[in-house]
Amino acid sequence: MDESDVIDRVLQEAADLTPTPGFVNGDTYSQWYVETSVGLLKALAGLAAARGQLALTERLERFAGPMCFEVTGDKVCVAMVRAEGMPCSKHAPENGPTLGFCAYVAPHDEQPRMCKGAPKEGTDRCAEHEAHCRIVKKNGKVCGNWNCPSPAHRKARQAAARH
Numbered sequence: 001m002d003e004s005d006v007i008d009r010v011l012q013e014a015a016d017l018t019p020t021p022g023f024v025n026g027d028t029y030s031q032w033y034v035e036t037s038v039g040l041l042k043a044l045a046g047l048a049a050a051r052g053q054l055a056l057t058e059r060l061e062r063f064a065g066p067m068c069f070e071v072t073g074d075k076v077c078v079a080m081v082r083a084e085g086m087p088c089s090k091h092a093p094e095n096g097p098t099l100g101f102c103a104y105v106a107p108h109d110e111q112p113r114m115c116k117g118a119p120k121e122g123t124d125r126c127a128e129h130e131a132h133c134r135i136v137k138k139n140g141k142v143c144g145n146w147n148c149p150s151p152a153h154r155k156a157r158q159a160a161a162r163h
């Protein structure tokens with residue numbers, strides 16, 4: 001593409017911008033803004049690339065997503081991820097404990113996200129996830145039942161707690 005094509009593409013994408021009601025736009029004027037689109041971000045990245053601005057290209061491409069979007073404190077993670085809804089490697093659920101959060105990892109979750117509950121005293125999980133049974137069954141799967149009623153699992157949990 002030559003540069004005038006790249007510019008045309010930016011303008012064409014910009015022509016589709018419009019204010020849209022949604023959860024980002026609130027009740028008062030000052031809360032309103034026009035959201036950008038993935039198409040415009042990509043077109044701008046293309047323009048930046050055509051102008052040899054590599055850092056800006058990388059930034060705009062990253063903002064076109066998909067991004068991690070894990071919120072910790074007042075920060076949002078903008079790391080690139082493999083697919084929409086996925087966390088970055090730093091914010092994978094198994095890293096919860098290193099960040100001071102719950103260690104629970106949902107089994108077989110297509111979009112695994114960290115539980116940001118605070119660990120209950122004496123455990124590495126939040127109160128809600130601590131109630132999910134951790135016993136690994138004969139088929140190799142974690143039981144996962146909430147307040148598990150299985151007497152065998154209760155026994156195994158008590159035995160594990162003693163060790």
Ligand SMILES: [Zn+2]
Pocket residue numbers: 068069070077078079087088089090091
């Ligand atoms: Zn992240």
Ligand SMILES: [Zn+2]
Pocket residue numbers: 102103104115116117125126127128129
């Ligand atoms: Zn939890």
Ligand SMILES: [Zn+2]
Pocket residue numbers: 133134135143144145148149150153
């Ligand atoms: Zn169980």
